[in-house]
Amino acid sequence: xxxxxxxxxxxxxxxxxxxxxxxxxxxxxxxxxxxxxxxxxxxxxxxxxxxxxxxxxxxxxxxxxxxxxxxxxxxxxxxxxxxxxxxxxxxxxxxxxxxxxxxxxxxxxxxxxxxxxxxxxxxxxxxxxxxxxxxxxxxxxxxxxxxxxxxxxxxxxxxxxxxxxxxxxxxxxxxxxxxxxxxxxxxxxxxxxxxxxxxxxxxxxxxxxxxxxxxxxxxxxxxxxxxxxxxxxxxxxxxxxxxxxxxxxxxxxxxxxxxxxxxxxxxxxxxxxxxxxxxxxxxxxxxxxxxxxxxxxxxxxxxxxxxxxxxxxxxxxxxxxxxxxxxxxxxxxxxxxxxxxxxxxxxxxxxxxxxxxxxxxxxxxxxxxxxxxxxxxxxxxxxxxxxxxxxxxxxxxxxxxxxx
Ligand code: MN
Ligand code: MN
Numbered sequence: 001x002x003x004x005x006x007x008x009x010x011x012x013x014x015x016x017x018x019x020x021x022x023x024x025x026x027x028x029x030x031x032x033x034x035x036x037x038x039x040x041x042x043x044x045x046x047x048x049x050x051x052x053x054x055x056x057x058x059x060x061x062x063x064x065x066x067x068x069x070x071x072x073x074x075x076x077x078x079x080x081x082x083x084x085x086x087x088x089x090x091x092x093x094x095x096x097x098x099x100x101x102x103x104x105x106x107x108x109x110x111x112x113x114x115x116x117x118x119x120x121x122x123x124x125x126x127x128x129x130x131x132x133x134x135x136x137x138x139x140x141x142x143x144x145x146x147x148x149x150x151x152x153x154x155x156x157x158x159x160x161x162x163x164x165x166x167x168x169x170x171x172x173x174x175x176x177x178x179x180x181x182x183x184x185x186x187x188x189x190x191x192x193x194x195x196x197x198x199x200x201x202x203x204x205x206x207x208x209x210x211x212x213x214x215x216x217x218x219x220x221x222x223x224x225x226x227x228x229x230x231x232x233x234x235x236x237x238x239x240x241x242x243x244x245x246x247x248x249x250x251x252x253x254x255x256x257x258x259x260x261x262x263x264x265x266x267x268x269x270x271x272x273x274x275x276x277x278x279x280x281x282x283x284x285x286x287x288x289x290x291x292x293x294x295x296x297x298x299x300x301x302x303x304x305x306x307x308x309x310x311x312x313x314x315x316x317x318x319x320x321x322x323x324x325x326x327x328x329x330x331x332x333x334x335x336x337x338x339x340x341x342x343x344x345x346x347x348x349x350x351x352x353x354x355x356x357x358x359x360x361x362x363x364x365x366x367x368x369x370x371x372x373x374x375x376x377x378x379x380x381x382x383x384x385x386x387x388x389x390x391x392x393x394x395x396x397x398x399x400x401x402x403x404x
Contacts (some may be wrong), residue, residue: 015022034060058314058326061400068323071100073315073336077108083188085228087115088174093334095184101336103360107179108332111135111169114233118226119194121164123180127281128157129254129356131309133175133357136234139250139317142201147250148244154255156270158278164194177306180279180361198310202342248276254285264403265352272362282364283359288313288347288403298342298360306335307356312349318342329355335369342369368400377390 031050031392035041041061044053075098080091094105105124109115116283119138127143130151137157139147150170151157157167161182169175198206198220211404252275259266271282286294288311290404307317319341326349335355337343347353373381374395382392396402 004220005091008043016102020356024122032057032060032317036061036064040064043219054366055330056328058328060226063324066325067318068321068325069161069318069325070319070325071324071338072098073100073317074327074329075334077332077334080108082229086171086225086284087228087230088117090188092186092188092226093185094186096187098334098336100332100338101190101303101305101334102184103182103303105181105184106305106307106334107181107186107188109167109179109228110176111167111228113169113232113238114230115169115174115228116231117167117228119166120191121162122181122186122191123161124183124186124291125166125280126157126159126160127178127180127182127207127283127358129178129180129283129307130155131176131178133173134170135177136168136170136238137165137250138238139163139246141246141312144244145246147246148238148240149249151251154253156252156254156278156283157250158252158275158281159250160277160279168234178356180305180307180358186246188377193223193226195220196223199223208233209364246277250277252278259285259287260401262403265289267401269401271364277392279362280359280360282359284364284401286355286357286401286403288345288353290347290350290352292347292353294343294345295400295404296344297366297400297402298340299337299366301363301365302359302361303339303359304335304337304343306337307358308333308335309354309356311347311351311353313345313347313353313355316344366400368398368402370402 031053033043034039035043065217075093077091077093080093080097081273082089082091088109088111092105092107093101095101111118130153132153135151136148136150139159141147142165165294198217203217204214206217206305230231252270254268254270256272257268257274259268265286265288269283270287273278288294306329308331310331312328312330314325314328315327315337317334317337319338327335345355374397379390385391
């Protein structure tokens with residue numbers, strides 16, 4: 001039985017019918033043990049969480065090369081609080097959930113058809129990847145240029161810090177997307193909301209500001225009603241007549257980019273070189289075939305924040321000082337690699353593994369272990385590693401990212 005159907009059987013056991021319970025007991029015999037063999041670990045007689053143990057084989061039974069303490073580098077959106085609103089829902093993974101993630105925070109949001117994420121702004125820049133459906137996004141920059149565009153699956157947007165914007169789910173079924181902010185301390189509950197401000201300015205001041213009697217104001221809905229709320233699905237193009245467009249579009253079609261294709265999969269890279277507006281977030285969309293691996297590498301500029309789109313995989317992280325740990329990931333998980341730590345990502349499942357790598361940087365950069373050694377004098381390399389000529393001959397000069 002493969003690990004997915006075993007997990008399903010165990011989950012069925014947790015529901016509690018007698019048949020399912022005996023299936024549970026039968027399957028419990030095949031649960032992995034925290035043991036690499038005699039003299040390494042032992043059995044786990046419980047209490048235990050079988051579904052989690054099956055999802056995290058490298059936590060329960062780590063490779064012998066793992067060593068020392070590393071901060072937690074994984075958090076699942078399934079463990080994040082969901083804020084349910086009249087037009088959809090939202091949940092976030094920030095440094096409050098994943099303590100190590102100081103440079104980036106993420107939000108997963110669903111807008112039903114017509115559902116609007118209220119007109120708002122925030123201190124952090126916002127980068128987004130559309131996961132499902134389509135949305136209409138709007139913004140105005142500090143020079144009075146306007147932006148209104150529709151985005152679909154695989155499209156990105158980027159709103160610079162402090163720039164006001166909105167998002168609305170379109171037909172037939174709204175949208176779901178990932179938001180990435182260039183600070184780990186971002187909080188979805190602390191954005192500057194249009195309705196909230198109107199509620200906290202005296203009506204006579206609003207009157208003076210808009211050239212109308214004070215009596216016009218004071219009827220704005222409670223800010224809690226507007227955060228994500230339903231409106232009719234927009235019709236037409238919503239073009240703002242006579243307005244000048246933003247000089248660099250806030251939209252980029254990542255899936256329209258031709259990927260770098262390699263034997264093990266493919267990579268698409270997007271940073272301010274290709275998506276000019278995206279000044280503080282660089283990203284890569286990586287696809288790995290079953291068994292394939294994103295080769296050993298590190299990033300010379302900043303931390304890496306990951307979002308797993310589909311499949312199952314594991315990442316091994318080398319932290320210097322003899323420390324290394326391995327984490328398992330699946331769709332909906334967030335992973336993190338602190339600045340400069342070496343790592344690899346391997347597809348351990350039976351279907352493609354797709355994930356996003358994101359960096360708080362204007363540019364994407366990484367260093368390949370293989371390329372480094374290939375471009376270093378031979379005597380120096382063999383003197384360190386004591387590997388023979390076959391190893392030296394196998395080294396490749398290919399620039400990362402390489403998927404094998
Ligand atoms: Mn926003
Ligand atoms: Mn990386």
